Amino acid sequence: MTEIVRIENLHKSFGPLEVLKGIDLTVDSGETVVLLGSSGSGKSTLLRCVNFMETPSEGQVSLHGELVGSENNGGMQYRERELCKLRTRIGMVFQHFNLFPHMTVLGNVMEGQVTVLGRSKPEAEDKARQQLERVGLADKAEEYPARLSGGQKQRVAIARALAMDPDVMLFDEVTSALDPELVGEVLKTMRQLAEEGMTMLVVTHELGFAYHVANRVLFLHEGTILEQGEPQKVLKDPETTRMREFLEGHSLFKLPD
Amino acid sequence: MQHTWDFATIFQNWEVLWVGLKGTVVMFLVTVVLGLSGGLVVGMGRYAQNSALRWPATAFVEIFRNTPVLVQIIWFYYAFPILTGIEVNPFLAAVLGISLNTMAFSAEIYRAGIQSIEPGQWEAGKAIGMTYGQTLRRIIMPVAIKRILPALTNRGIEVFKMSTLASVVAYVETLNQAKLIADLNFNPIESYTAVALIFFVVLYPVVQATYALERTLRKSD
Numbered sequence: 001m002t003e004i005v006r007i008e009n010l011h012k013s014f015g016p017l018e019v020l021k022g023i024d025l026t027v028d029s030g031e032t033v034v035l036l037g038s039s040g041s042g043k044s045t046l047l048r049c050v051n052f053m054e055t056p057s058e059g060q061v062s063l064h065g066e067l068v069g070s071e072n073n074g075g076m077q078y079r080e081r082e083l084c085k086l087r088t089r090i091g092m093v094f095q096h097f098n099l100f101p102h103m104t105v106l107g108n109v110m111e112g113q114v115t116v117l118g119r120s121k122p123e124a125e126d127k128a129r130q131q132l133e134r135v136g137l138a139d140k141a142e143e144y145p146a147r148l149s150g151g152q153k154q155r156v157a158i159a160r161a162l163a164m165d166p167d168v169m170l171f172d173e174v175t176s177a178l179d180p181e182l183v184g185e186v187l188k189t190m191r192q193l194a195e196e197g198m199t200m201l202v203v204t205h206e207l208g209f210a211y212h213v214a215n216r217v218l219f220l221h222e223g224t225i226l227e228q229g230e231p232q233k234v235l236k237d238p239e240t241t242r243m244r245e246f247l248e249g250h251s252l253f254k255l256p257d
Numbered sequence: 258m259q260h261t262w263d264f265a266t267i268f269q270n271w272e273v274l275w276v277g278l279k280g281t282v283v284m285f286l287v288t289v290v291l292g293l294s295g296g297l298v299v300g301m302g303r304y305a306q307n308s309a310l311r312w313p314a315t316a317f318v319e320i321f322r323n324t325p326v327l328v329q330i331i332w333f334y335y336a337f338p339i340l341t342g343i344e345v346n347p348f349l350a351a352v353l354g355i356s357l358n359t360m361a362f363s364a365e366i367y368r369a370g371i372q373s374i375e376p377g378q379w380e381a382g383k384a385i386g387m388t389y390g391q392t393l394r395r396i397i398m399p400v401a402i403k404r405i406l407p408a409l410t411n412r413g414i415e416v417f418k419m420s421t422l423a424s425v426v427a428y429v430e431t432l433n434q435a436k437l438i439a440d441l442n443f444n445p446i447e448s449y450t451a452v453a454l455i456f457f458v459v460l461y462p463v464v465q466a467t468y469a470l471e472r473t474l475r476k477s478d
Binding site for chain 2: 051053080081084085086087088090091092094096097098099100101102111112115116117160161164
């Protein structure tokens with residue numbers, strides 16, 4: 001298996017508050033890794049350190065075996081240009097979609113391709129239409145985001161990230177802002193991506209998704225990985241009381257027998 | 258008080274007022290361009306991550322927002338040359354006072370407009386690999402400008418009226434010329450009324466147009 005993301009001894013502090021306390025994680029090509037944990041456990045921060053939306057306070061991140069940044073007397077130094085380039089290879093989908101309101105759906109999916117990757121407009125449009133097809137929204141290409149439902153917006157956001165041909169996709173609680181009846185269509189799209197072999201790192205509260213789709217589940221607690229393994233093992237028979245308490249808190253989640 | 262209105266002398270001296278109106282327009286154009294474009298730079302400075310940019314920009318805004326333009330113009334005309342030895346003519350003194358004040362006010366308009374954009378928009382731009390400048394240009398400004406434009410046009414209207422303050426250093430503009438006519442013909446009531454009317458006639462259609470603009474922008478939201 002090819003290693004896509006490697007995280008070593010990752011620490012992140014916001015002022016005096018240490019949110020991540022030394023995380024080690026490797027994600028292989030085609031793997032879907034789900035990060036679980038209660039709010040404040042650091043799971044979103046960990047995700048945001050992978051594409052440097054947040055700069056790690058300590059530790060190293062590598063993509064495809066290439067170390068991000070350069071070592072400089074004990075610490076890491078990052079250049080903005082390097083990080084911009086890195087982010088083109090890592091797709092990210094947010095809780096609140098963050099679609100560009102002044103562009104059509106097609107424009108949203110073309111924007112990064114044209115402005116950042118320098119693709120020609122016809123090429124970007126072709127690619128954008130393919131990705132919209134992939135998330136089942138080919139017929140919405142000419143609409144503005146305001147006219148779409150939450151689930152449709154989120155699938156456009158997924159298409160926007162996919163259009164950049166990323167090596168890995170990051171999903172940051174992408175169904176948390178959706179009405180319950182719209183959650184399914186987004187999870188279905190994500191499941192389809194996983195089955196197509198996309199490498200994915202997913203922060204979610206959807207334990208059903210973790211159970212059925214993830215290759216590996218990580219449980220974060222107070223900035224460290226408390227438990228990890230196959231979902232069938234971790235979700236059904238957790239080793240720690242913390243994890244058990246966490247799972248009991250999700251009373252809506254019923255494991256299949 | 259009985260006053261018999263007589264605008265005859267005003268009409269006889271229309272050329273004097275015309276020269277003044279041209280002076281007003283020149284003052285407006287120079288100060289509005291300098292003020293609004295400079296304000297964008299100062300506004301970006303106010304928003305900058307780097308405190309070496311943010312501090313001077315903030316100081317600038319506070320100084321010019323919290324002192325009267327009239328005092329600034331007088332200061333640049335009388336005090337500045339004595340302190341620096343640099344000669345300042347009435348035009349330059351008025352341009353400095355009005356445009357620096359406008360920069361300070363419009364900087365706040367730009368800053369507020371840009372800050373009104375949800376942080377998620379910056380994040381979305383960043384996440385697809387855009388630089389700060391690309392995100393600002395392609396994602397933030399096209400949306401922010403709709404929120405900024407109405408406030409900016411209001412500022413422009415203020416700048417047009419502020420040009421009369423230049424008369425305090427005898428720059429040749431409409432109010433200055435009206436005073437000339439008033440002193441020569443002893444008709445201050447008609448002269449100053451004429452100035453008010455001239456400004457009203459010029460600005461009324463402009464203000465109506467800005468209402469229309471605001472309606473259009475709201476509709477496209």
